[in-house]
Amino acid sequence: MSPADPIIRVENVSKHFDTMVALDQVSLFVQPGEKVVIIGPSGSGKSTLLRTINRLESITAGSVVVDGFDLYSPAVDINKVRMEVGMVFQSFNLFPHMTVLGNLTIAPMKLKKTPRAEAEAVARRLLEKVGIPDKADVYPVKLSGGQQQRVAIARALAMSPKIMLFDEPTSALDPEMIGEVLDVMAALAREGMTMVVVTHEMGFAREVADRIIFMDGGRIVEEAPPAKFFTAPEHPRTRKFLEQIL
Amino acid sequence: MNEDKKTSQDIKPVVIEVGDGAAIPSRRDRGLVSAWKLSFFFAVATLAYLLIFRPTPYWRLFKFLPDGILVTFQVTILSILLAIVIGLLTGLGRISRNRTINLVASTYVEIVRGIPLLVQLFYIYYAIGHFVKVPDMVAAVVAMSFCYGAYMGEVFRAGILSISHGQTEAARSLGFSRTQTMFFVILPQAWRTILPPVGNEFIALLKDTSLVSILAVSDLLRRGREFASESFLYFETYTMVALIYLIITLILSKLVSIMEERLSRHVTR
Numbered sequence: 001m002s003p004a005d006p007i008i009r010v011e012n013v014s015k016h017f018d019t020m021v022a023l024d025q026v027s028l029f030v031q032p033g034e035k036v037v038i039i040g041p042s043g044s045g046k047s048t049l050l051r052t053i054n055r056l057e058s059i060t061a062g063s064v065v066v067d068g069f070d071l072y073s074p075a076v077d078i079n080k081v082r083m084e085v086g087m088v089f090q091s092f093n094l095f096p097h098m099t100v101l102g103n104l105t106i107a108p109m110k111l112k113k114t115p116r117a118e119a120e121a122v123a124r125r126l127l128e129k130v131g132i133p134d135k136a137d138v139y140p141v142k143l144s145g146g147q148q149q150r151v152a153i154a155r156a157l158a159m160s161p162k163i164m165l166f167d168e169p170t171s172a173l174d175p176e177m178i179g180e181v182l183d184v185m186a187a188l189a190r191e192g193m194t195m196v197v198v199t200h201e202m203g204f205a206r207e208v209a210d211r212i213i214f215m216d217g218g219r220i221v222e223e224a225p226p227a228k229f230f231t232a233p234e235h236p237r238t239r240k241f242l243e244q245i246l
Numbered sequence: 247m248n249e250d251k252k253t254s255q256d257i258k259p260v261v262i263e264v265g266d267g268a269a270i271p272s273r274r275d276r277g278l279v280s281a282w283k284l285s286f287f288f289a290v291a292t293l294a295y296l297l298i299f300r301p302t303p304y305w306r307l308f309k310f311l312p313d314g315i316l317v318t319f320q321v322t323i324l325s326i327l328l329a330i331v332i333g334l335l336t337g338l339g340r341i342s343r344n345r346t347i348n349l350v351a352s353t354y355v356e357i358v359r360g361i362p363l364l365v366q367l368f369y370i371y372y373a374i375g376h377f378v379k380v381p382d383m384v385a386a387v388v389a390m391s392f393c394y395g396a397y398m399g400e401v402f403r404a405g406i407l408s409i410s411h412g413q414t415e416a417a418r419s420l421g422f423s424r425t426q427t428m429f430f431v432i433l434p435q436a437w438r439t440i441l442p443p444v445g446n447e448f449i450a451l452l453k454d455t456s457l458v459s460i461l462a463v464s465d466l467l468r469r470g471r472e473f474a475s476e477s478f479l480y481f482e483t484y485t486m487v488a489l490i491y492l493i494i495t496l497i498l499s500k501l502v503s504i505m506e507e508r509l510s511r512h513v514t515r
Contacts, residue, residue, distance in 0.1 A: 054419055083421035093416035097434045106430060107420040152416075159420060 007032045007163060007194055013052055013062030015045075015218075022048045023059070024218040032162075035195045037205040037226075040215035041241065046198045047167050049215065053196060054085045054165060067162060083111060086156030090168040092148040094140040100127065100151050101136040104158045112159070119158070126154040130184050146177030150184055157188075164188065166197040202246060206230055214238045282496065289492045296485070303479050307470075307486045314469030315490065321386055321465060322452045328391035329451070330444065333398025338428070340403045351399065358396035364457050366393050371461050386458040394451050401447065405440035406432055438509045445502035449495050456491070466490060 006029035015023040023045050030036050038046040051057040052064050055071045055078055064071040069081045095103050104123035108114040114122075127133045130150040132143075140148055149169055156164060166185065170178040182204050189195055189208045199205065205212055205226060212229040214222045214237075222235045230246075233239050296304040339351025358366070370389035374380055409432050417427040459468035467487060474483040 056415055056419065079421045079423050082419055085419070087416075087419035089412060089416060091410075091412050093410075093412040095413065095416070095431055095435075107422070110426065110430060111421050156420070 005032070006030055007067055008053055008196070009063075009065040010049070010052065011063050011065075013049070013064060014060045015048060015052075015057065016060045021218045023052070025062070026215075026218070026220055027062075028213065028220065030163075030194060030196060032194055033192045035189050035193075035208055035210050036197070036213060037209035037211075038196065038198045038213045038215060039200065039202070039205060039241075040221075044215040045218040046213075046215045048218075050165050050167055050196060050198050053163070054082050054087055056087075079111075083107075083159050084161050085163045085165060086159060086161035087165045088149070088152050088156055088167065088169045090171045092140075092145070092152045092172070094148055094152055094155070096140050099137050099139055100132075100143070103140065103151060103155050107155070107159050123154070123158055126157050127151075129157075129187075130154045131180070144177060145173045146180045149173065149177075149181045153181075153184055153188070163194045163196070166195065166199065168198050168200070170199065170201060200245070202230075214241065216241070282500065285492065286496045286500075289489055289496065293489050293493070296489075303477065303482050304486060307473060307479075307483060310473050311466060311469050311486065311490060314464055314466035315494075317383075317463060317468075318452065318455050318465040321383070321390065321455045321458055321463065322448065324387045325390035325394060325455070326444075326448050326451055328387060329394035329398045329447070332391060332395025333402050336395060336399025337402025337406060340399060341406060355396045355399055358393050363393050363454055364460075367457055367461065382462045386455075386461050386463045390451065390455065390458065394447060397447060398444070401440055401443045402436075405436040405443075408439045409435050441509060442502060442506040445498075445505060449498050449502065452498070453491065453495060 008028070008030035010026060010028040013023050013026045014021070026045070026049055028036070028049065038050065040046045048057050052059055052071075053066060055064070059072060066081055067084055069076050071078065071081060094100075095106070098106065101120060101123055104126060105114075105116065105119040108119045108122065109116060124133065124136060127136055130153055132147055132150055135143060135147060135151070140151065143151065153164075153169075169185070170181050173181065178201065182201060185195070185197070185204070186208050195208075197204075197209075207226075209226050211223055212226055213220055214229070214233075214235070216237055222229070222233060222238045224233070229238075230242065233242060297308060336351045336354060339347045340355070342348050342351070361369075367386070367389045370392060371382075371385045374385050374388065406428075413431055413435065414427055417431040418424075422430065455465055456467040459465050459471065462468075464472075470483045470487040474480045477483070
């Protein structure tokens with residue numbers, strides 16, 4: 001892993017709403033296989049930053065280059081890039097009109113022209129992996145929140161992405177279901193997936209992250225490996241935040 | 247920002263109300279006596295009474311009119327199919343980000359809404375006739391669907407907008423294009439919201455097809471007028487025509503309400 005070749009290069013990205021600054025000159029480089037956890041108070045811009053990595057968010061200035069593709073250049077085929085960047089949302093966003101298997105197979109079948117049998121085999125393997133192999137034929141409405149989010153992770157993985165983005169994946173879950181989702185994410189991390197995770201789960205951040213980014217007011221205030229971040233944060237704003245939540 | 251996104255679970259199914267159709271029986275009309283049952287009983291009983299106790303002229307009328315019913319249904323079904331296609335395009339146009347497409351679709355809706363249907367019917371009929379010779383039936387269908395396409399466009403627009411934005415984001419994040427997202431993810435969910443108002447529009451359209459009788463299309467009303475002008479039995483003829491329209495729309499509105507209920511039962515999620 002040469003530090004010179006980040007797979008994600010966010011450079012000097014700013015996003016302004018009318019009067020508000022959502023992102024202010026933010027730069028973030030992520031190496032292949034690296035796990036970056038972004039934390040920060042509500043409205044700090046952490047979700048917005050994450051969402052620039054697959055262009056779900058428009059930006060005012062700067063550039064985002066993912067796997068060599070300049071996301072905000074007019075020439076880029078954004079759909080092609082997005083196939084390589086999986087995303088998991090706070091609100092799951094499973095397709096309610098399809099079974100779990102349908103949710104997992106539609107993108108590979110329509111976008112990669114994967115034959116149905118193959119797509120379904122992959123889907124069942126992924127369901128095994130996220131621990132719900134018996135739910136292939138049910139509709140999302142029949143699943144618990146934790147199960148839905150695990151299906152959502154499997155759905156993103158079905159496209160064999162190089163990068164996985166997680167936007168507060170456990171924030172909409174009942175407390176007893178948070179663990180099952182984090183376990184799946186930790187397992188994915190161990191397999192070497194490149195991950196950028198926005199979360200409030202400090203235990204997860206401490207265990208899984210290679211690097212923790214703390215954001216406030218649309219800027220990156222501090223970044224450090226978890227050991228240093230949680231024991232010896234440099235910035236007073238970080239210290240205050242950690243005091244409040246730990 | 248996105249910190250407080252609503253989960254898809256919070257979003258309640260949207261009911262689109264587009265007026266003008268027959269009143270669709272609602273759940274609370276389920277009792278022994280309801281407006282629907284009363285009207286239906288009244289209509290069928292009157293029809294039966296007239297046919298049994300006043301066979302002349304009512305039996306003759308009853309045998310004379312069905313050709314017209316057939317034409318009425320033909321015009322209605324063809325118009326609704328064309329209107330659905332126009333409506334889908336208009337609805338997509340109205341939510342399009344492309345300013346030109348958006349403007350064209352909105353202007354179309356605005357124009358159609360501002361002109362009485364009967365005037366539109368005449369206008370399109372004679373406008374088409376000015377350039378090409380087409381069968382009256384075709385002109386009628388084109389005119390009806392041009393008008394109803396605009397209303398249908400609003401139905402499609404509202405149905406599409408009723409689907410949570412998270413669905414679009416999820417699909418786009420997987421790599422689906424805007425169009426693929428619409429056809430694989432949004433429309434298959436939106437039809438549950440769209441179908442009941444389309445049913446209402448169908449009933450409204452069926453009634454409005456009576457206007458095409460003016461354009462030499464032999465629909466139910468036109469057949470009635472033909473009968474009346476020969477027999478001079480105006481009162482009897484229009485009694486029969488009104489009863490037939492009423493029975494048809496009552497049956498259709500019942501069907502729509504059954505469909506509505508089925509859909510809402512599945513939509514609870």
